[in-house]
Amino acid sequence: MKIGVADTTFARVDMARFAVDTIKNNSNAKIARYTVPGFKDLPVACKKLIEEDKCDIVIALGMAGQKPIDKQCAHEAAMGLQAVQLMTNKHILEVFVHMDEAKTEKEIYNIAKNRAEKHALNALALLKGKTSLAKYAGMGRRQGKQDEGPIKA
Amino acid sequence: MKIGVADTTFARVDMARFAVDTIKNNSNAKIARYTVPGFKDLPVACKKLIEEDKCDIVIALGMAGQKPIDKQCAHEAAMGLQAVQLMTNKHILEVFVHMDEAKTEKEIYNIAKNRAEKHALNALALLKGKTSLAKYAGMGRRQGKQDEGPIKA
Amino acid sequence: MKIGVADTTFARVDMARFAVDTIKNNSNAKIARYTVPGFKDLPVACKKLIEEDKCDIVIALGMAGQKPIDKQCAHEAAMGLQAVQLMTNKHILEVFVHMDEAKTEKEIYNIAKNRAEKHALNALALLKGKTSLAKYAGMGRRQGKQDEGPIKA
Amino acid sequence: MKIGVADTTFARVDMARFAVDTIKNNSNAKIARYTVPGFKDLPVACKKLIEEDKCDIVIALGMAGQKPIDKQCAHEAAMGLQAVQLMTNKHILEVFVHMDEAKTEKEIYNIAKNRAEKHALNALALLKGKTSLAKYAGMGRRQGKQDEGPIKA
Amino acid sequence: MKIGVADTTFARVDMARFAVDTIKNNSNAKIARYTVPGFKDLPVACKKLIEEDKCDIVIALGMAGQKPIDKQCAHEAAMGLQAVQLMTNKHILEVFVHMDEAKTEKEIYNIAKNRAEKHALNALALLKGKTSLAKYAGMGRRQGKQDEGPIKA
Numbered sequence: 001m002k003i004g005v006a007d008t009t010f011a012r013v014d015m016a017r018f019a020v021d022t023i024k025n026n027s028n029a030k031i032a033r034y035t036v037p038g039f040k041d042l043p044v045a046c047k048k049l050i051e052e053d054k055c056d057i058v059i060a061l062g063m064a065g066q067k068p069i070d071k072q073c074a075h076e077a078a079m080g081l082q083a084v085q086l087m088t089n090k091h092i093l094e095v096f097v098h099m100d101e102a103k104t105e106k107e108i109y110n111i112a113k114n115r116a117e118k119h120a121l122n123a124l125a126l127l128k129g130k131t132s133l134a135k136y137a138g139m140g141r142r143q144g145k146q147d148e149g150p151i152k153a
Numbered sequence: 154m155k156i157g158v159a160d161t162t163f164a165r166v167d168m169a170r171f172a173v174d175t176i177k178n179n180s181n182a183k184i185a186r187y188t189v190p191g192f193k194d195l196p197v198a199c200k201k202l203i204e205e206d207k208c209d210i211v212i213a214l215g216m217a218g219q220k221p222i223d224k225q226c227a228h229e230a231a232m233g234l235q236a237v238q239l240m241t242n243k244h245i246l247e248v249f250v251h252m253d254e255a256k257t258e259k260e261i262y263n264i265a266k267n268r269a270e271k272h273a274l275n276a277l278a279l280l281k282g283k284t285s286l287a288k289y290a291g292m293g294r295r296q297g298k299q300d301e302g303p304i305k306a
Numbered sequence: 307m308k309i310g311v312a313d314t315t316f317a318r319v320d321m322a323r324f325a326v327d328t329i330k331n332n333s334n335a336k337i338a339r340y341t342v343p344g345f346k347d348l349p350v351a352c353k354k355l356i357e358e359d360k361c362d363i364v365i366a367l368g369m370a371g372q373k374p375i376d377k378q379c380a381h382e383a384a385m386g387l388q389a390v391q392l393m394t395n396k397h398i399l400e401v402f403v404h405m406d407e408a409k410t411e412k413e414i415y416n417i418a419k420n421r422a423e424k425h426a427l428n429a430l431a432l433l434k435g436k437t438s439l440a441k442y443a444g445m446g447r448r449q450g451k452q453d454e455g456p457i458k459a
Numbered sequence: 460m461k462i463g464v465a466d467t468t469f470a471r472v473d474m475a476r477f478a479v480d481t482i483k484n485n486s487n488a489k490i491a492r493y494t495v496p497g498f499k500d501l502p503v504a505c506k507k508l509i510e511e512d513k514c515d516i517v518i519a520l521g522m523a524g525q526k527p528i529d530k531q532c533a534h535e536a537a538m539g540l541q542a543v544q545l546m547t548n549k550h551i552l553e554v555f556v557h558m559d560e561a562k563t564e565k566e567i568y569n570i571a572k573n574r575a576e577k578h579a580l581n582a583l584a585l586l587k588g589k590t591s592l593a594k595y596a597g598m599g600r601r602q603g604k605q606d607e608g609p610i611k612a
Numbered sequence: 613m614k615i616g617v618a619d620t621t622f623a624r625v626d627m628a629r630f631a632v633d634t635i636k637n638n639s640n641a642k643i644a645r646y647t648v649p650g651f652k653d654l655p656v657a658c659k660k661l662i663e664e665d666k667c668d669i670v671i672a673l674g675m676a677g678q679k680p681i682d683k684q685c686a687h688e689a690a691m692g693l694q695a696v697q698l699m700t701n702k703h704i705l706e707v708f709v710h711m712d713e714a715k716t717e718k719e720i721y722n723i724a725k726n727r728a729e730k731h732a733l734n735a736l737a738l739l740k741g742k743t744s745l746a747k748y749a750g751m752g753r754r755q756g757k758q759d760e761g762p763i764k765a
Contacts, residue, residue, distance in 0.1 A: 007749050012763045014750030034742040035749045037734045040690070040706060044697035048742070051701065069710065072687055075225055078193070080694040082233040085197035086240065087698065089204065094193060098222065105763045122190045130187040130201070137160050137188045138167030151165045151258045228378055231346070235386040238350035239393065242357065247346060251375065275343045283340040283354070290313050290341045291320030304318045304411045381531055384499070388539040391503035392546065395510065400499060404528060428496045436493040436507070443466050443494045444473030457471045457564045534684055537652070541692040544656035545699065548663065553652060557681060581649045589646040589660070596619050596647045597626030610624045610717045 001127050002030040004049030004058035010038040011063035012105075013112040015095060019059050022120035029124070039064065039096065040073055043080025050088045057123050058092045061116060066100045074098070091126050093119045097144065115144035154280050155183040157202030157211035163191040164216035165258075166265040168248060172212050175273035182277070192217065192249065193226055196233025203241045210276050211245045214269060219253045227251070244279050246272045250297065268297035307433050308336040310355030310364035316344040317369035318411075319418040321401060325365050328426035335430070345370065345402065346379055349386025356394045363429050364398045367422060372406045380404070397432050399425045403450065421450035460586050461489040463508030463517035469497040470522035471564075472571040474554060478518050481579035488583070498523065498555065499532055502539025509547045516582050517551045520575060525559045533557070550585050552578045556603065574603035613739050614642040616661030616670035622650040623675035624717075625724040627707060631671050634732035641736070651676065651708065652685055655692030662700045669735050670704045673728060678712045686710070703738050705731045709756065727756035 003023055007016040016033065023029055032053040034045040039062030046058045060081055064074040074096055081092050097112045122143070125132045140148035156176055160169040169186065176182055185206040187198040192215030202208045213234055217227040227249055234245050250265045275296070278285045293301035309329055313322040322339065329335055338359040340351040345368030352364045366387055370380040380402055387398050403418045428449070431438045446454035462482055466475040475492065482488055491512040493504040498521030505517045519540055523533040533555055540551050556571045581602070584591045599607035615635055619628040628645065635641055644665040646657040651674030658670045672693055676686040686708060693704050709724045734755070737744045752760035 009745055009748040009751055009753040011750045012752035012760060014762070016749055032742075033746060035745040036703075036738070037705070037731070037745070037753070037755070040694070041703060041738075043694060044701065044703055045742070047698055048701055053742075069683065071222065071225065072683065073690070075229065076687065076690045076694055078226070078229045079232065079691065080698065082193070082196060082229055082236070083694070083698055086200055086233065086236055089197065089201055091189075091194060091197055093190065109763050109765055119190070126189070126194075130185070130198070130206075133162055133188040133190070134186060136162040137169055138164045139162055140165035141162040141190070143190070148165055150167070151262050153262055224375065224378065228382065231379070231382045232385065235346070235349060235382055235389070239353055239386065239389055242350060242354055244342070244347060244350055246343070272343070279342065279347075283338075283351070283359075286315055286341040286343070287339060289315040290322055291317045292315055293318035294315040294343070296343070301318060303320070304415050306415055377528065377531065381535065384532070384535045385538065388499070388502055388535055388542070392506055392539065392542055395503065395507055397495075397500060397503055399496070425496070432495065432500075436491075436504070436512075439468055439494040439496070440492060442468040443475055444470045445468055446471035447468040447496070449496070454471055456473070457568050459568055530681065530684065534688065537685070537688045538691065541652070541655060541688055541695070545659055545692065545695055548656065548660055550648070550653060550656055552649070578649070585648070589644070589657070589665075592621055592647040592649070593645060595621040596628055597623045598621055599624035600621040600649070602649070607624060609626070610721050612721055 002032060002053065002055045003123055004032050004034065004046060004053060004055035006034045006036065006042050006045045006049060006058060007061040008036055008038050008042065008063070011061065013063065013109055015061040015112050015116040018113050018116035019061065019120040022117045023124065026121065027124050039077040042077055043084050046081065046092050047084045047088065050090050057090055057127055059095060059119060059123055060092050061095045064096055064098045093123050095119045111144040118143040155185060155206065155208045156276055157185050157187065157199060157206060157208035159187045159189065159195050159198045159202060159211060160214040161189055161191050161195065164214065166216065166262055168214040168265050168269040171266050171269035172214060172273040175270045176277065179274065180277050192230040195230055196237050199234065199245050200237045200241065203243050210243055210280055212248060212272060212276055213245050214248045217249055217251045246276050248272045264297040271296040308338060308359065308361045309429055310338050310340065310352060310359065310361035312340045312342065312348050312351045312355060312364060313367040314342055314344050314348065317367065319369065319415055321367040321418050321422040324419050324422035325367065325426040328423045329430065332427065333430050345383040348383055349390050352387065352398050353390045353394065356396050363396055363433055365401060365425060365429055366398050367401045370402055370404045399429050401425045417450040424449040461491060461512065461514045462582055463491050463493065463505060463512065463514035465493045465495065465501050465504045465508060465517060466520040467495055467497050467501065470520065472522065472568055474520040474571050474575040477572050477575035478520065478579040481576045482583065485580065486583050498536040501536055502543050505540065505551050506543045506547065509549050516549055516586055518554060518578055518582055519551050520554045523555055523557045552582050554578045570603040577602040614644060614665065614667045615735055616644050616646065616658060616665065616667035618646045618648065618654050618657045618661060618670060619673040620648055620650050620654065623673065625675065625721055627673040627724050627728040630725050630728035631673060631732040634729045635736065638733065639736050651689040654689055655696050658693065658704050659696045659700065662702050669702055669739055671707060671731055671735055672704050673707045676708055676710045705735050707731045723756040730755040
């Protein structure tokens with residue numbers, strides 16, 4: 001198995017390192033890396049990782065600023081990532097952190113680390129098959145913060 | 154007939170169970186399951202259910218948070234589901250619940266259950282042909298809450 | 307000539323009836339019908355009417371609620387309809403009514419009827435060729451309400 | 460060379476006339492016309508002008524109302540026009556006028572005329588090659604109103 | 613190597629000049645130029661630069677006005693640029709400047725210059741391979757203004 005890890009120079013946290021470490025600590029998967037300027041450059045990078053480097057799944061890591069235009073750009077990147085997945089039939093786990101998710105830089109750092117690590121584990125689970133995550137269906141799992149858990153009936 | 158049921162670990166209600174039970178109680182259709190982390194992972198999962206598992210229709214179940222960014226993500230997932238349908242000529246019934254649809258967790262639970270069950274029945278109806286729902290055309294049917302009914306002329 | 311008529315069980319007015327009656331009263335065109343749960347199910351239905359039923363044009367009728375999320379869903383449906391048209395080189399006339407277009411149910415009913423009827427006539431005109439509507443170019447025509455007419459130079 | 464001119468019956472100004480007159484006064488290009496109900500019908504019309512009528516470029520003229528839903532519809536039409544250009548490798552010059560661009564009908568009329576005429580000239584320039592507009596690069600040219608001109612360093 | 617430089621007559625700064633000068637001062641890459649009226653004309657121009665002129669990467673330079681409709685148009689252009697990248701597997705570096713990014717024309721000029729130059733260097737880096745920017749991953753690099761730098765753990 002080969003996992004693509006695509007990240008940006010725009011981000012203020014080296015999120016790829018957390019993803020790579022988690023993959024290495026939990027699998028023997030090969031890793032292909034691609035670093036681009038910003039998250040709008042990620043979709044074609046992910047497509048190239050899948051098509052040129054034969055990655056089976058990709059983790060796309062990016063960080064968004066606080067302004068409305070940043071949300072718009074995140075949307076454009078996310079739409080691109082949707083398209084790549086449908087063109088290749090491969091999952092791309094979008095690991096985006098928004099600077100307005102927290103009030104301090106330390107919190108942003110922790111969100112970025114937690115989200116990257118948990119989605120790296122999600123990538124490994126998805127590689128095992130369509131039902132490997134079924135035991136957690138509807139369990140209110142979160143990446144970047146604590147799980148919310150299921151609503152009691 | 155084979156029905157795909159795609160759901161998420163993000164959701165706080167096990168909506169797939171309601172859909173699966175309804176399908177089993179009302180048909181002999183086979184079911185293929187796919188669980189992914191969040192609803193933005195659903196489009197490619199649905200495409201794989203259709204193309205790899207030969208599903209004739211898919212029910213895509215997810216839950217969205219309350220923040221503006223959650224609406225944006227729901228939009229991205231929904232656009233992906235549109236694209237998959239047009240790439241495969243198969244229906245995907247989008248069963249999304251928004252956490253701001255109700256004030257209590259109990260209400261959210263009931264909306265999720267009602268919406269999943271009713272759309273499972275819609276899926277069975279659509280499998281019967283293009284006019285099987287025609288008798289309900291313009292009747293103000295709702296999923297997740299009570300029907301509004303038709304406007305009197 | 308064959309005209310597809312796609313509508314929903316969500317709508318609170320049987321808009322398809324107005325479209326079908328108008329087509330029958332003004333042409334010998336064949337009609338193929340497809341009823342789906344909501345307007346987000348319309349794009350793939352329209353594509354199937356064009357590809358499976360060989361329709362030359364489709365009228366897609368739907369109704370949208372009053373909340374922001376309803377506008378977002380209408381946008382998703384509309385984007386899907388755009389894609390189908392470009393994939394098939396066939397027109398799809400989008401006949402959507404928004405519940406906030408009027409204050410009373412009676413007005414909504416009248417808008418729905420007027421819009422469905424006028425767009426059925428537009429469909430017949432478009433089937434006659436690229437310039438059959440040219441005499442009305444820039445004339446401020448409206449569906450669902452009275453024409454606004456051209457601006458005087 | 461053949462230029463497509465697509466317009467609508469919704470618009471309140473016969474913008475196509477201005478475009479056609481400008482083309483005729485400045486070139487020997489052939490013109491193919493297509494009139495549709497509203498601007499959301501323009502993308503497939505433009506695609507048909509390119510594919511069926513072999514147009515080398517298309518001018519798409521439309522007018523948008525003042526409400527938020529009108530902006531949303533303009534966005535849908537614009538996204539469709541983007542898709543057609545990428546499917547055909549032909550330019551489509553979008554000449555849309557928004558009713559909230561001016562306070563009087565007379566101003567709207569003048570904007571529509573000026574924008575249609577200037578974009579007709581742009582179409583002729585683009586047909587001459589990739590660098591025919593390079594001398595105006597960064598010059599703050601506007602259609603529908605006066606040029607803003609370049610910012611002084 | 614060949615680099616496409618696509619720009620507009622709408623912009624009020626000749627951003628292409630900064631990009632071209634930076635490329636020439638730092639490489640022997642060939643340059644193909646394409647100037648269009650506005651940034652919504654850029655996507656098809658970039659696609660033609662890649663497909664007709666065999667460019668390996670494209671820099672797309674544009675400027676957006678201050679009104680909400682301008683943001684919407686920027687979004688449409690950006691979505692088009694995403695699509696082109698996925699259709700061609702080539703990067704397109706989007707170098708857009710928004711007129712509301714600064715209060716004075718001088719600042720806008722400096723942002724435009726800085727952003728164009730830095731993205732020209734990014735283009736050269738991306739041409740060297742998938743990991744040539746990896747040393748800057750998560751370093752908070754910015755184009756158009758000073759780098760923000762990484763968040764300290």
